[in-house]
Amino acid sequence: MQVRRLAAWVALPLSAALALAACGSGGGSGSSNPDGVISIGIGEPQHLLPGNTHETEGAQVMAALYSPLVNFDEAGKPFEVAAESITSTDNKVWTIKLKDGKFHNGEAVDADSFINSWNFTAYGPNAQDNSFFFDKFQGWADLNPSDANVVPTQKTLSGLKKIDDKTIEVTLSAPFTEFRSLLGYTAFYPLPKAAFQDPAATPLVLKTDFEQAPIGNGAFKIKGNWQHDQQIEVERFADFTGEKPKVGGILFRIYQNQGAQYADLLANNLDVVKTIPTESLATVQGDLGDRFRQSPSSSFQFLAFPTFDARFSKPEVRKAISMAINREEIVQQVFQGSQKAAYSFVSPVVAGYRDNTCGVNCEFKPAEAKAAYQAAGGPSSLNITYNADGGHKQWVDATCNQLKANLGVECVGTPEAKFADLLQKVEDKAEVGMFRLGWSFDYPSMENYLGPLYTTDGSSNYYGYSNPAFDTLVKEGAAAPTPDDSIKKYQEAEDILVQDMPVLPLRFGQNNYGFSTKVQNVELDLFSRVDLNKIEAVS
Amino acid sequence: MSDFETVAATEFHTAQPGPAGDVNAPSQPHSMETQKPRSAGADAWRELRRKPLFWIGLVLALFALVMAFWPSLFTSADPQTCQLSRRMAPASGGAIFGFDVQGCDVYAKAVYGTKNSLMIGGLAALLAGVVAMLLGVTAGYFGRWWDAIVSRVVDIVLGLPLLLAGIVFMRRVANAGGGANARVWALIAILGLLGWTTAARVIRSSVITAKQQDYVHAARMLGAGHGRIMLRHILPNALAPFIVIITMALGAFIAAEATLSFLGVGLIPPSQSWGLSISEMYPYMRENAIPLAVPSAFLALTVLAFIILGDTIREAFDPKLR
Numbered sequence: 001m002q003v004r005r006l007a008a009w010v011a012l013p014l015s016a017a018l019a020l021a022a023c024g025s026g027g028g029s030g031s032s033n034p035d036g037v038i039s040i041g042i043g044e045p046q047h048l049l050p051g052n053t054h055e056t057e058g059a060q061v062m063a064a065l066y067s068p069l070v071n072f073d074e075a076g077k078p079f080e081v082a083a084e085s086i087t088s089t090d091n092k093v094w095t096i097k098l099k100d101g102k103f104h105n106g107e108a109v110d111a112d113s114f115i116n117s118w119n120f121t122a123y124g125p126n127a128q129d130n131s132f133f134f135d136k137f138q139g140w141a142d143l144n145p146s147d148a149n150v151v152p153t154q155k156t157l158s159g160l161k162k163i164d165d166k167t168i169e170v171t172l173s174a175p176f177t178e179f180r181s182l183l184g185y186t187a188f189y190p191l192p193k194a195a196f197q198d199p200a201a202t203p204l205v206l207k208t209d210f211e212q213a214p215i216g217n218g219a220f221k222i223k224g225n226w227q228h229d230q231q232i233e234v235e236r237f238a239d240f241t242g243e244k245p246k247v248g249g250i251l252f253r254i255y256q257n258q259g260a261q262y263a264d265l266l267a268n269n270l271d272v273v274k275t276i277p278t279e280s281l282a283t284v285q286g287d288l289g290d291r292f293r294q295s296p297s298s299s300f301q302f303l304a305f306p307t308f309d310a311r312f313s314k315p316e317v318r319k320a321i322s323m324a325i326n327r328e329e330i331v332q333q334v335f336q337g338s339q340k341a342a343y344s345f346v347s348p349v350v351a352g353y354r355d356n357t358c359g360v361n362c363e364f365k366p367a368e369a370k371a372a373y374q375a376a377g378g379p380s381s382l383n384i385t386y387n388a389d390g391g392h393k394q395w396v397d398a399t400c401n402q403l404k405a406n407l408g409v410e411c412v413g414t415p416e417a418k419f420a421d422l423l424q425k426v427e428d429k430a431e432v433g434m435f436r437l438g439w440s441f442d443y444p445s446m447e448n449y450l451g452p453l454y455t456t457d458g459s460s461n462y463y464g465y466s467n468p469a470f471d472t473l474v475k476e477g478a479a480a481p482t483p484d485d486s487i488k489k490y491q492e493a494e495d496i497l498v499q500d501m502p503v504l505p506l507r508f509g510q511n512n513y514g515f516s517t518k519v520q521n522v523e524l525d526l527f528s529r530v531d532l533n534k535i536e537a538v539s
Numbered sequence: 540m541s542d543f544e545t546v547a548a549t550e551f552h553t554a555q556p557g558p559a560g561d562v563n564a565p566s567q568p569h570s571m572e573t574q575k576p577r578s579a580g581a582d583a584w585r586e587l588r589r590k591p592l593f594w595i596g597l598v599l600a601l602f603a604l605v606m607a608f609w610p611s612l613f614t615s616a617d618p619q620t621c622q623l624s625r626r627m628a629p630a631s632g633g634a635i636f637g638f639d640v641q642g643c644d645v646y647a648k649a650v651y652g653t654k655n656s657l658m659i660g661g662l663a664a665l666l667a668g669v670v671a672m673l674l675g676v677t678a679g680y681f682g683r684w685w686d687a688i689v690s691r692v693v694d695i696v697l698g699l700p701l702l703l704a705g706i707v708f709m710r711r712v713a714n715a716g717g718g719a720n721a722r723v724w725a726l727i728a729i730l731g732l733l734g735w736t737t738a739a740r741v742i743r744s745s746v747i748t749a750k751q752q753d754y755v756h757a758a759r760m761l762g763a764g765h766g767r768i769m770l771r772h773i774l775p776n777a778l779a780p781f782i783v784i785i786t787m788a789l790g791a792f793i794a795a796e797a798t799l800s801f802l803g804v805g806l807i808p809p810s811q812s813w814g815l816s817i818s819e820m821y822p823y824m825r826e827n828a829i830p831l832a833v834p835s836a837f838l839a840l841t842v843l844a845f846i847i848l849g850d851t852i853r854e855a856f857d858p859k860l861r
Contacts, residue, residue, distance in 0.1 A: 277822070282823070334623070
């Protein structure tokens with residue numbers, strides 16, 4: 001849960017209502033070739049394993065190889081895919097019934113496939129990055145003792161029970177109304193028996209090279225192995241029982257940087273680029289015409305303060321800095337209008353979003369900001385730490401220039417080579433000054449923008465923010481009987497953030513993608529993944 | 540140039556060489572009685588004065604020097620003041636080349652970048668010159684085992700590609716948390732310590748030639764010590780090719796600084812540097828090429844100036860090319 005949403009290659013898009021555009025010229029003109037092979041540009045995935053894939057590059061490949069329990073419609077509502085039904089009477093004990101399905105090696109997908117996968121991921125010593133997603137399950141704490149050197153007393157989640165071959169019962173440690181949405185995430189994919197050295201053993205041990213050629217239950221199966229830093233090729237899985245894809249295969253070509261990806265798209269060597277590089281946004285219209293598309297995304301960019309640092313511990317200082325930033329200008333000039341200025345802490349793509357909750361704290365008022373900053377005794381020199389591998393330099397420099405001009409302070413952008421380096425420095429409480437973070441949701445819910453980021457023990461609360469009233473409201477929201485009741489509590493929690501301003505909302509991402517003349521019906525889903533069921537090859 | 544001329548001229552008189560014994564002697568020995576003898580330096584100067592290329596190089600180099608020391612003579616704008624509202628705006632007022640992607644004055648940035656480029660190039664050349672001088676002169680003069688050691692060291696350092704070693708070294712500095720100023724000194728050090736080899740070879744061979752001369756033997760017989768012979772008799776006569784090499788190296792060092800900054804391992808903001816500007820602006824080349832072209836042109840012209848200077852001086856000193 002840590003690094004990925006904040007990951008470098010931002011922008012998780014919502015599958016856009018682009019139906020109109022798709023009917024226009026260029027986009028949907030050719031006839032479809034059902035056996036065509038298309039190529040999609042990605043970065044090198046960190047992992048191809050349900051328990052460890054938490055960044056958008058790996059998630060794109062996993063979406064081809066695996067079929068999830070639920071997926072999401074355009075409004076962010078979950079619907080069943082590999083699951084027949086997911087029901088509960090009290091939001092605490094959930095029953096998941098499965099459809100028939102097959103893994104690529106012929107094994108049937110049954111209750112054990114999910115239970116094994118989840119137990120493996122949740123077991124602390126396996127060090128799976130997605131283990132955190134199971135913390136709402138009963139028994140997770142027993143598998144993850146706070147001291148990492150202690151061997152857990154339990155080997156499996158006590159909240160997981162197999163009723164029969166097609167039925168799983170999940171018991172949560174506390175009621176969670178939006179549990180169905182949670183199940184759409186990569187962490188909840190199943191694993192076949194062939195993934196484990198001994199499928200009957202506890203704890204389970206993964207075959208060492210499983211990741212190099214993962215066996216999934218999805219519409220595509222891997223062809224050969226994962227060729228690191230080169231490509232991953234998948235082909236249509238003939239025995240897939242779900243919705244059939246409209247292409248014969250997909251070549252995921254792995255790039256080191258976005259610029260090269262974009263150049264290959266222009267040369268028609270690559271079919272889909274999911275993120276147009278910032279520096280090409282000014283020319284992309286001319287380059288691609290209506291093959292350049294935009295859609296809303298769940299990503300949220302913000303500037304965080306180390307609130308444990310005495311210079312930033314006063315909310316007044318943080319508010320003054322917020323008022324000295326002209327968000328609109330950065331969006332227009334740096335991003336060419338391809339993102340939206342953020343005046344709320346929760347993305348517009350989830351239910352419960354309210355426009356401009358930040359109010360006066362996010363309004364651009366340079367004169368008032370300067371007076372307030374001086375009155376609050378803000379530091380005379382600032383810096384913004386960012387990761388150099390994500391195309392953040394331009395807007396960080398621009399933000400610094402605004403702070404210099406509007407607050408009369410010194411300000412420099414400080415690059416860290418990788419995002420992980422930045423987080424490490426923050427965790428070590430090194431002098432980072434302000435730092436940039438980004439967030440894309442794991443499941444479409446307000447809770448996902450609040451709980452992990454700002455609760456006292458939140459998995460991605462890097463700024464040392466703690467407000468008991470906020471913690472209580474988030475907890476009450478998760479346990480509320482209906483989604484509407486949840487949202488009310490979450491909105492109250494968001495209002496507390498506005499008073500404290502532990503971070504400054506800057507922008508809501510949009511997805512900016514482009515495709516070649518050889519494909520059509522290109523859409524990106526909630527998780528910045530190309531919708532592999534819709535995309536077609538032009539014959 | 541004038542310094543060199545005086546030194547060489549003084550040397551000529553001090554050493555009192557016979558007309559036939561000194562290779563540097565003027566080419567008309569029969570006119571010795573009637574005409575004041577000219578040194579090699581004076582000869583070269585006469586030659587240089589007539590070359591337009593030399594004057595172009597000199598003017599450009601002086602221009603760059605003035606710009607480095609007094610940037611405010613050329614622009615009243617502050618290169619650090621950037622307004623996003625002026626992003627890629629066309630030329631206006633003092634900003635004769637318009638504004639870049641951050642709304643900074645392109646011309647002011649290029650003008651203020653001159654200082655770092657010349658300072659790094661100049662100090663690195665100085666460092667390289669001092670190292671080359673010490674090792675080259677002593678190796679050529681003393682010969683034997685010391686010469687062998689120095690020559691092998693030269694071979695080894697020559698085997699290290701300047702850019703590769705520069706990248707590795709600068710990465711270390713960056714990882715050690717070197718700030719903007721530390722980077723400047725680190726660049727000077729690495730360029731100087733890797734760039735002295737050619738100059739050392741050249742000066743070594745000049746010294747070997749010079750120490751065979753009669754006036755050196757004469758000085759030694761008159762009881763002059765090693766230090767005096769090296770400094771007063773050999774060095775002035777071996778200096779010309781060395782100056783040429785160092786002048787050209789200066790141009791190369793400026794280019795190397797820009798290259799390393801472009802690759803992200805050289806200077807970092809808030810330092811101003813042409814290489815930095817180029818690396819920041821090249822992704823936007825297709826949108827607006829001017830913010831990229833201006834620092835590139837400044838860089839190219841400055842490097843060209845020093846290469847031309849070095850080249851014309853070399854030609855002037857080499858009788859075969861006259």
